[in-house]
Amino acid sequence: MARTGRPREFDRDAAVQAALWLFWEHGYEATSLAQLRARMGISSASFYAAFGSKEALFEEVVRTYAGSFGRVTEAVGQDSLPPRAAVEYVLRASARMQTEPGHPSGCLMVLAAAVGGTDHATVRALLADHRAVVRRNVRAGIERAVDAGELPAAIDADGMSVMITGFLWGLSVESRDGTPMETLDAAITQLMQVWDAARVPSAQAAELVP
Amino acid sequence: MARTGRPREFDRDAAVQAALWLFWEHGYEATSLAQLRARMGISSASFYAAFGSKEALFEEVVRTYAGSFGRVTEAVGQDSLPPRAAVEYVLRASARMQTEPGHPSGCLMVLAAAVGGTDHATVRALLADHRAVVRRNVRAGIERAVDAGELPAAIDADGMSVMITGFLWGLSVESRDGTPMETLDAAITQLMQVWDAARVPSAQAAELVP
DNA sequence: TGTATTCTGGATCAAGTGATCTGCAAGTAG
DNA sequence: CTACTTGCAGATCACTTGATCCAGAATACA
Numbered sequence: 001m002a003r004t005g006r007p008r009e010f011d012r013d014a015a016v017q018a019a020l021w022l023f024w025e026h027g028y029e030a031t032s033l034a035q036l037r038a039r040m041g042i043s044s045a046s047f048y049a050a051f052g053s054k055e056a057l058f059e060e061v062v063r064t065y066a067g068s069f070g071r072v073t074e075a076v077g078q079d080s081l082p083p084r085a086a087v088e089y090v091l092r093a094s095a096r097m098q099t100e101p102g103h104p105s106g107c108l109m110v111l112a113a114a115v116g117g118t119d120h121a122t123v124r125a126l127l128a129d130h131r132a133v134v135r136r137n138v139r140a141g142i143e144r145a146v147d148a149g150e151l152p153a154a155i156d157a158d159g160m161s162v163m164i165t166g167f168l169w170g171l172s173v174e175s176r177d178g179t180p181m182e183t184l185d186a187a188i189t190q191l192m193q194v195w196d197a198a199r200v201p202s203a204q205a206a207e208l209v210p
Numbered sequence: 211m212a213r214t215g216r217p218r219e220f221d222r223d224a225a226v227q228a229a230l231w232l233f234w235e236h237g238y239e240a241t242s243l244a245q246l247r248a249r250m251g252i253s254s255a256s257f258y259a260a261f262g263s264k265e266a267l268f269e270e271v272v273r274t275y276a277g278s279f280g281r282v283t284e285a286v287g288q289d290s291l292p293p294r295a296a297v298e299y300v301l302r303a304s305a306r307m308q309t310e311p312g313h314p315s316g317c318l319m320v321l322a323a324a325v326g327g328t329d330h331a332t333v334r335a336l337l338a339d340h341r342a343v344v345r346r347n348v349r350a351g352i353e354r355a356v357d358a359g360e361l362p363a364a365i366d367a368d369g370m371s372v373m374i375t376g377f378l379w380g381l382s383v384e385s386r387d388g389t390p391m392e393t394l395d396a397a398i399t400q401l402m403q404v405w406d407a408a409r410v411p412s413a414q415a416a417e418l419v420p
Numbered sequence: 421t422g423t424a425t426t427c428t429g430g431a432t433c434a435a436g437t438g439a440t441c442t443g444c445a446a447g448t449a450g
Numbered sequence: 451c452t453a454c455t456t457g458c459a460g461a462t463c464a465c466t467t468g469a470t471c472c473a474g475a476a477t478a479c480a
Contacts, residue, residue: 032467045471
């Protein structure tokens with residue numbers, strides 16, 4: 001990209017990673033330029049030359065997060081796994097990721113811009129879009145289960161998917177409140193009972209007698 | 211209280227209510243003194259004379275919220291209602307409250323200080339304490355159901371209660387994302403299947419044949 | 421070497437932050 | 451009336467906010 005001119009003296013990827021940590025921990029608005037620059041170890045001029053603005057950096061951070069930690073939710077967007085297994089995997093992987101040490105707890109997509117001033121509405125919308133994708137994917141998984149005859153056609157697909165995503169967002173709050181992974185895992189075990197209770201009886205019997 | 215001296219020219223309760231709206235909508239940190247004073251229609255001196263500080267005002271706002279909108283969760287803290295009915299009531303009442311027009315959506319206890327700077331940790335802890343009370347009450351309700359023979363003694367009470375509170379916190383995110391009350395209600399209907407699926411068989415039969 | 425290009429440190433910007441102070445107005449109590 | 455108490459408007463506090471500018475430094479290409 002930069003072919004000529006003075007080469008950059010700092011590691012851009014490492015700087016983005018540092019910003020990711022800060023935004024994840026304290027949220028978009030509560031993270032100041034001074035904090036970012038301090039953690040990145042660069043000056044104001046270098047910051048704006050490399051990232052453009054605080055908001056642009058945040059967008060890049062979100063993209064980075066979506067491609068790393070955020071991938072725990074992608075299983076539900078693929079057809080490879082059976083719907084029930086995909087949903088359960090997403091929940092368990094999210095719980096594990098959000099509580100594991102070495103990085104801030106909870107999910108950046110839920111916590112980093114839950115509320116905020118009238119300005120920065122763009123930032124909130126960005127995260128809301130990512131959540132909408134997950135919600136849509138969960139709903140598609142339920143529809144696939146209906147098509148497969150696993151769940152009854154009469155099921156309320158919106159209600160079922162919002163039950164799952166609602167709990168998924170709540171995991172971030174529980175994580176921040178210090179609820180351990182084992183408890184979250186037990187909660188998921190309970191939650192998945194809904195799926196089994198909603199099953200078409202014949203499909204349930206078919207599963208029990210393979 | 212104030213017996214002598216110049217009488218206050220603004221309605222203190224109305225001012226707290228105005229602050230409640232702002233904190234609920236934008237969160238603690240994103241709400242500035244200037245916004246608060248503008249909405250209250252008072253000067254800086256009047257503000258600090260009446261409330262002490264931004265943080266002290268927030269604490270009063272939280273108390274006000276807990277005594278009004280926040281009371282939707284108190285049913286689960288009482289012994290008057292059967293546990294299952296209490297949990298279902300809390301969820302449905304919360305969903306209705308969080309989506310009804312006329313005030314900001316979601317729950318102040320979840321949204322107003324989900325994340326933030328290293329300072330203001332006090333504010334975050336204040337809301338976390340309120341959430342801890344709800345979590346403890348839900349857990350007590352499950353233990354009562356176990357004692358009554360409605361739920362099996364072997365049930366994971368922590369997992370069961372965190373499944374419920376996790377979903378409860380997630381309602382705030384869903385509300386902010388624009389999910390309508392009817393969908394949240396349908397999600398609750400699904401979620402309550404967990405309780406019924408976990409029931410002790412005899413208790414279930416006893417309920418079916420009263 | 422010379423020129424173009426890019427990056428860097430540091431000063432600087434206007435605006436906004438929560439909070440305080442001063443001088444005066446408006447009441448009550450004696 | 452006077453003395454005392456309290457609330458008011460507005461100026462002001464030191465500090466932080468995100469962002470910009472400038473002079474100099476370091477590289478590539480000619």
